[in-house]
Amino acid sequence: MKILGIETSCDETGVAIFDDKAGIIAQALYSQIELHSEYGGVVPELASRDHIRKLLPLVQEVMKQALAKPEDIDAVAYTAGPGLIGALLVGVGFGRALAYGWNKPALAIHHMEGHLLAPMLETDKPEFPFLALLVSGGHTQIYQVAGLGQYELLGESLDDAAGEAFDKTAKLLEIGYPGGPAISEWALKGTPGKYVFPRPMVNRPGLDLSFSGLKTFAANTIRAGDGSDQTKADIALAFEQAVVDTLAIKCKRALEQTGLKRLVVAGGVSANRRLREKLSEETKARGYQVYYPRPEFCTDNGAMIAYAGYRRFQAGCFEPLAFNAKARWPLANLS
Ligand code: KG4
Ligand code: ZN
Numbered sequence: 001m002k003i004l005g006i007e008t009s010c011d012e013t014g015v016a017i018f019d020d021k022a023g024i025i026a027q028a029l030y031s032q033i034e035l036h037s038e039y040g041g042v043v044p045e046l047a048s049r050d051h052i053r054k055l056l057p058l059v060q061e062v063m064k065q066a067l068a069k070p071e072d073i074d075a076v077a078y079t080a081g082p083g084l085i086g087a088l089l090v091g092v093g094f095g096r097a098l099a100y101g102w103n104k105p106a107l108a109i110h111h112m113e114g115h116l117l118a119p120m121l122e123t124d125k126p127e128f129p130f131l132a133l134l135v136s137g138g139h140t141q142i143y144q145v146a147g148l149g150q151y152e153l154l155g156e157s158l159d160d161a162a163g164e165a166f167d168k169t170a171k172l173l174e175i176g177y178p179g180g181p182a183i184s185e186w187a188l189k190g191t192p193g194k195y196v197f198p199r200p201m202v203n204r205p206g207l208d209l210s211f212s213g214l215k216t217f218a219a220n221t222i223r224a225g226d227g228s229d230q231t232k233a234d235i236a237l238a239f240e241q242a243v244v245d246t247l248a249i250k251c252k253r254a255l256e257q258t259g260l261k262r263l264v265v266a267g268g269v270s271a272n273r274r275l276r277e278k279l280s281e282e283t284k285a286r287g288y289q290v291y292y293p294r295p296e297f298c299t300d301n302g303a304m305i306a307y308a309g310y311r312r313f314q315a316g317c318f319e320p321l322a323f324n325a326k327a328r329w330p331l332a333n334l335s
Helices: 033-037 044-065 085-102 111-121 162-173 179-187 212-224 229-258 273-285 302-314
Strands: 002-007 012-019 023-031 075-081 106-110 130-135 140-147 150-156 262-266 289-291
Touching: 002 044, 002 085, 002 302, 012 044, 012 302, 023 044, 023 302, 033 044, 044 085, 075 085, 075 111, 075 302, 085 106, 106 111, 106 302, 111 130, 111 140, 111 262, 111 302, 130 229, 140 229, 150 229, 162 179, 162 212, 162 229, 179 229, 179 273, 212 229, 229 262, 229 273, 262 273, 273 289
Parallel strands: 002 075, 075 106, 130 262, 262 289
Antiparallel strands: 002 012, 012 023, 130 140, 140 150
16 A cells, blocks of 8 residues: 655655555655745745645656556545645645545645654554654644544643744854754754753643743843854753753653653654753663654654555545645644
């Protein structure tokens, strides 16, 4: 069985084909980073227009890579939300129409379910149940996952998502966009202990998080500093350590609270090396297992949508002809 997956929820056009016997057999990704970097963040209308330009050529490219004809494809899966509504509508309209034209079932995929299932594309796959930390540019959430579509939200960021905090802090430091990879790179040259940032909400009970205060703390530290490259690196390091520590503390608390033994970490920020090292260290010491997607599947991609489509196909979750995109869509509302 082969599922074509389409992702257009933000600034990446991703297309891939998942085969139930061979795994991901074709994939193509076009990142709009260059287009948006001039503005220091994603410009929604430009994103939609670029998806329109790139989607059809990318679908043609993966079909060619897989040596597949339309009749070889069993269903078309596309991200239906959450995300930028214009960008989503490009993928949803195209995906639903393609499924109709090919006379195949269509599958509307929740973007965060795509992220959450992405570690299952690796050889060492997590089995249900597990705890999931979803850390992206739009979401920072901790879920208790009992099975496909059974997602109980245990805690989330009350303000900025972790990725958003990386992006905003990088903008303040004037070190580039997207902020996550830029901060990580600058942090490598940082002096440990030069600055210490707070670990927000760790002294409060519960699993909610908050990252907007860290961004303000960074702004004040930058203002008081000398603006040198070394100071930027020192601030990048202190900021990154604070985000990583805070996420690790909340994960440990959630694992203890739920009694779960497996932790899945996914979403763009799960590509962060320091976060992966910290969580691997801490979970190993306590006998837990931790699972991540490979770095290229941490950020947005078509492969995770094709895979989620495969799981949804097996569960019989087919879409009617009418299509819909949702800018906001709580993961806990899935079934
Ligand atoms: O999952 P994603 O590609 O898109 C959303 O669904 O939001 O996540 C993008 C976010 C951006 O905020 C980006 O700065 C962050 O992931 N990110 C990282 C790293 N790579 C991407 N954050 C920290 N460290 C990284 N290496
Ligand atoms: Zn994403």
